[in-house]
Amino acid sequence: MKLIKKIIVSGFLIGTVFLVACTNSDQNRDEDIIPTNQNQQDESDLDIDIKLDNEEDLGEVKEFNMIARQFEFEPKEIRVKKGDKVKFNIESVDVEHGISILEYGINVDLPVGETIAVEFTADKAGEFLLSCSVYCGGGHPIMTGKVIVE
Numbered sequence: 001m002k003l004i005k006k007i008i009v010s011g012f013l014i015g016t017v018f019l020v021a022c023t024n025s026d027q028n029r030d031e032d033i034i035p036t037n038q039n040q041q042d043e044s045d046l047d048i049d050i051k052l053d054n055e056e057d058l059g060e061v062k063e064f065n066m067i068a069r070q071f072e073f074e075p076k077e078i079r080v081k082k083g084d085k086v087k088f089n090i091e092s093v094d095v096e097h098g099i100s101i102l103e104y105g106i107n108v109d110l111p112v113g114e115t116i117a118v119e120f121t122a123d124k125a126g127e128f129l130l131s132c133s134v135y136c137g138g139g140h141p142i143m144t145g146k147v148i149v150e
Helices: 004-031
Strands: 060-070 072-074 077-080 085-092 095-102 106-110 115-121 126-131 143-148
Touching: 060 095, 072 143, 077 085, 085 095, 085 106, 106 115
Parallel strands: 060 085, 077 143
Antiparallel strands: 060 072, 085 115, 095 106, 095 126, 126 143
16 A cells, blocks of 8 residues: 555656646747847838738729610620729610629629619639620520620
């Protein structure tokens, strides 16, 4: 029984010494990594562009009033610059239409007599097909337009 008590006490003492040694070692390491100004650059030498999550870095806002009718969009061609925020205010004047621009993930129904706002950021350069996405009659396949992003 005495032997068991000695083993338990010895184990406790060794564990305590080990714990204290590790704790002191961690404190010393924290002191070793305190930064010094020795190798730091002056702030005026740094070119830093910081953008907050809620801050938008867009070009101009380009707004277009459009008409959708069998079998055309007016205007037929829209030209914007890369980075512009684009807003289409589209009114369908005869039957239900839709507007689709696949490359921008746009596919919106346009009920008759309503003006629908469609917004996106022109973040890809190129020429993109704008098409009617709701069957609107025999000329439906030719109801297209073009968005040009320069």
